[in-house]
Each structure stands twice: as C-alpha cells, then as structure tokens.
Amino acid sequence: MTDSKPGQGAPRAGRRAGGRAARVAARAAGPTEDKRPVRPGMSGGRYAPLSESDCRQVYDAALYLIEDIGMGSPIREFVDVVTAAGGRVMGDRLHFPRTIVEEAVSTAAGSFTWYGFDDSRSIDVGGDRVHFGTAGAAVSVWEHETRRHRPSTLLDVYDVARLVDTLEHIHFHVRTLVARDMVEARDLDVNTAYAVAMGTTMPIGTSFFQPEHVVETVEMFDQMLGGRPGAFAERPFCVANNTFVVPPLRYAEDAARSMVAQVQTGMPINLLSAGQAGATSPAALAGSLTQALAECLPALAFVNLMNPGHPCVMGLWPFVSDLRTGAMTGGSGAEAVLNAAAAQMANWLGLPSGVPAGMADSKLPDNQAGHEKGLTVALAGNAGANLVYESAGMLASLLACSFEGLVIDNDMLGAVNRTVRGIEINPDTLSVEVIRDVVHGAGHFLGQDQTLAIMQSEYVYPDIGDRLSPDDWFDAGATSADERARDHVKRVLSTHFPSHVSPEIDAVIRERFDIYLPVGELTASSRW
Numbered sequence: 001m002t003d004s005k006p007g008q009g010a011p012r013a014g015r016r017a018g019g020r021a022a023r024v025a026a027r028a029a030g031p032t033e034d035k036r037p038v039r040p041g042m043s044g045g046r047y048a049p050l051s052e053s054d055c056r057q058v059y060d061a062a063l064y065l066i067e068d069i070g071m072g073s074p075i076r077e078f079v080d081v082v083t084a085a086g087g088r089v090m091g092d093r094l095h096f097p098r099t100i101v102e103e104a105v106s107t108a109a110g111s112f113t114w115y116g117f118d119d120s121r122s123i124d125v126g127g128d129r130v131h132f133g134t135a136g137a138a139v140s141v142w143e144h145e146t147r148r149h150r151p152s153t154l155l156d157v158y159d160v161a162r163l164v165d166t167l168e169h170i171h172f173h174v175r176t177l178v179a180r181d182m183v184e185a186r187d188l189d190v191n192t193a194y195a196v197a198m199g200t201t202m203p204i205g206t207s208f209f210q211p212e213h214v215v216e217t218v219e220m221f222d223q224m225l226g227g228r229p230g231a232f233a234e235r236p237f238c239v240a241n242n243t244f245v246v247p248p249l250r251y252a253e254d255a256a257r258s259m260v261a262q263v264q265t266g267m268p269i270n271l272l273s274a275g276q277a278g279a280t281s282p283a284a285l286a287g288s289l290t291q292a293l294a295e296c297l298p299a300l301a302f303v304n305l306m307n308p309g310h311p312c313v314m315g316l317w318p319f320v321s322d323l324r325t326g327a328m329t330g331g332s333g334a335e336a337v338l339n340a341a342a343a344q345m346a347n348w349l350g351l352p353s354g355v356p357a358g359m360a361d362s363k364l365p366d367n368q369a370g371h372e373k374g375l376t377v378a379l380a381g382n383a384g385a386n387l388v389y390e391s392a393g394m395l396a397s398l399l400a401c402s403f404e405g406l407v408i409d410n411d412m413l414g415a416v417n418r419t420v421r422g423i424e425i426n427p428d429t430l431s432v433e434v435i436r437d438v439v440h441g442a443g444h445f446l447g448q449d450q451t452l453a454i455m456q457s458e459y460v461y462p463d464i465g466d467r468l469s470p471d472d473w474f475d476a477g478a479t480s481a482d483e484r485a486r487d488h489v490k491r492v493l494s495t496h497f498p499s500h501v502s503p504e505i506d507a508v509i510r511e512r513f514d515i516y517l518p519v520g521e522l523t524a525s526s527r528w
Helices: 020-029 052-068 076-084 098-107 154-164 185-199 211-224 253-265 285-306 333-348 367-382 403-421 432-439 449-454 470-475 481-495 503-512
Strands: 088-090 093-095 111-114 123-126 129-134 140-143 148-151 172-174 204-206 238-242 269-273 312-316 319-322 354-356 387-389
Touching: 052 093, 052 098, 052 285, 052 333, 076 088, 076 093, 076 253, 076 285, 098 285, 123 129, 129 367, 129 403, 140 403, 154 185, 154 403, 154 481, 172 185, 185 204, 185 211, 185 238, 211 238, 211 253, 211 503, 238 253, 253 269, 253 285, 269 285, 285 312, 285 333, 312 333, 312 354, 319 333, 333 354, 333 367, 367 387, 367 403, 403 481
Parallel strands: 129 172, 129 387, 172 204, 204 238, 238 269, 269 312, 354 387
Antiparallel strands: 088 093, 111 123, 140 148
C-alpha cells in the first residue's frame, strides 16, 4: 500500500519565503490582468437545462416550421436571395428548405471580434466565452431623489455610457434608453449612436429604424476612426440590435431592410427574436424556444447567402408573460431557465449566442430587483451565453433604467462571473501542505502566505455592497446600497469624460450631422 497524499510532490504553498513587504505592495497595486479573479470571456456552459436529445428536437421542430409554414411578409431582397438558393414563395410567405438553413449554419461565423474603440477592450464573441453587458429601450429613468420615473433624454443616453465606461464587470454597452427628446427617427438613430460612441471606449451597440440611418451612422463612425471610408467595416465596434421579426413568424419590413444595409456596410448584427410566451409565442416554454429559433435561423440563412461568414449573434430572446395579467415578466424563474436554454441552443449549433437577463420587474433597485437579476443573470452566464444583454441597470420589465442600479449590478456581475469561473483543482489549490503547517503552527490561515497571495486572484470584492459589522455599519452612516451607489454615480459623472474622439474630429462630425448633445457636456456635466 503506497503512502500517497493529495497534492504530494507539489511546492509547499504554506512555507514562508520572505518578501512580505513586496507582496503587500503588490496587493495594494492590484492584480495584473491575467491574475484578476474574473475577466471578460470566462468559460461557461456548466449549467445545461437541455439534454442533447432536447436540443436536437428543438432544432428539428424549428426547421420544420420554417420549411412548412415559412416567414410572412418577406421583403424583395430576401425573396430574391433565398429563392435563388432554392427557397420558395407561397402566397405572402417565404419558405426555407432545410438544406438552405443547414448550409447557413455550417458557413456562418462561429466567432468574431467585437472591437472596442480602445482595442484593449475588444472581446471575442463565440465558443464558451461569457460576457456581460447592457441593452434595452427603456423610456424612463428611475430618479433616486424623487423616487419616481421620469422620461429619458439624449443626455441620459450619454451619461449612462460614461458611467458604464468605468464599471469593471460590464464588458460591452448597448444603449439602454430611448432619447425621448428626439422627435424624428433619423435624429434618434444618429444621435443615440453618437452619444453611446462618445461615452465609452468599450464595444457598443444600438438599433436603427431605417436603412438610411445605418449608412449615415457608419459614415459617422468612419469619421470617428479618422475619416477614411471603410474604416469602420475593418474594425466594427458597434453591433446592431435588429428585431427583424414580428412574432409569430413574420418579418418587420423596416428592420429587415435595415438588415440589408447592415450587411452591406459591414456592421455585425444581433439577429433578435423577442416573442412573449403566452402572447406572441406559445405558453409552453419549449414551444417559445422553438419559435425563437425558427425565427432567427431564416435571418441567419439570408445574411450568409448575402455575405458568407458575416458576423452575427443568434439573439434568441424569448420573453415570458405573467399569464394572470398578460404583462411581461423579466425576473421570473421561467424567464431564467428559458433564456439559459436559448443560450445553450445557439452554442449547441456552434453559433455566437446572446440572451437577455437581469430584466427585473421591480420598479426600483430593491431586494426584489436583486433576486430577480441574480437568478436570471447567473443562469444565463453559467449556461455559457456569449453575450448576456440587459444584465445591468434595467427595471420595470425593461421600461426603466437606473444609474444606481448599474453600479449595484456591477457588483452582482462580478460575483456571477466568479461562479462562471468555477473552482480550479490542482496540487497547489488542494492546500494539503498549507493545512499541515496551520495544524502544527498558528492554528488559523489568516497570516498564511497562500492566503495573502491569492486574496485578489481567488476572490471578488464588491465596490458598493456592504460587509461591515452592524456596529461599524451604523458608525459609517447606516447607508443603503442605492444611497452608496448614488454617491458613486455623482463622483464618476462629475469627473469622467472620455476623450477618445478628439475635439477636431467631433467638430467635423457636428458640421456634417445634426448632433443635439451639447458640446459642453463632453467636458463638463451640467447636472452632476
């Protein structure tokens, strides 16, 4: 019988080797990028609500639907491209043979780079890599002081981008708010894209009403990158959220036409289906998932017939209804498991996946919002969603956004990402020799070199969350999370003004485009 022990032969992690002062200084400086406890693109996929057989059945049912029933109200460009490849039109519906869709799945991009304006913030979308970000089209802002919702503005769009730019655990920023002070659709599209791009250097996204707005916005992005036509297409830092379908199984004309423009201009696309279970998709969760896949696959086929390998996200966004009222519920357990399954389906096909989570039904950043967000985001991340949209800041079932919520949720996302990372098992982490040293020594692990060495690489610490004792908390002012978050928001938005687009380039943009964000807001806030 051998005298073997777990971790035998490994370096004795508990031995003191000197240099404590240097280690303390290193901790104060913070860990290097590769030693951070969590970072963009952690590997997910440990949570799998569907079996292999389940995935196959959902896929086969989706293929049957789009071949037998087809997609209604196709635009002329879709009809021409798809029928040339073997599709057929019957009445007002475009039918997709299984072979066309399977060919699209095989030729579609399995991954792509979503660039940041700052290249160090670019992310690789695909595989098992998990990223958390924002999205939404909220029409109101939760106002901390008045405890009410107010209409959202273009300045809010810009300020949210500036705030998100500083939040460590948010990896991409798709606009969260509708600028309700923009009257014309063109002004809304162009100014929203401008405000988001000027507010952050991370990967961004927005949506468009008309194809002409896509073309105009890409021209503006070319200017931001130095003015050379085609510069954006070489380094696309904006992904279009395109809700191209009116469920069930019918195209939205203007969004479909915008999709054509997005392919032509080199803009990556989030192919987004957003049926609501019990209202615009089946109440059965499996049926809602099947319909979402059936709606996204034809768009993937069209895009890849038009430009094979064009970067796309399979945006299966099946929403859930509260069947007692018909209202959307974004924070339910049903929503959580359904979107986790949607991520799993896209990953099963080998395609970039994107799902919504964190869509709290609560109207303010309270305990209800916390448990709804934590549940839905954790399941989506652990299911391996490449892009978890709407994971921060959203309230009232996507009708509102909260500045304080963004900051509080940043803490949550760090904790959720830590669960995605899991636990590494190796001779060092098993800690056999460390335990031996403590048993025969101090009797506790507080001063162990291992404890000090990994306190920043193994653990994530909240910025806003409180971990004081009750007495210390009272002595510190007995503040709530939203109060501490409000102070954080004020500090950031009073001082943080991204300058990645120079004043000279901005002047050229303002001369060419109708920009309504006051130029003074780019360097000094009028309200924070």
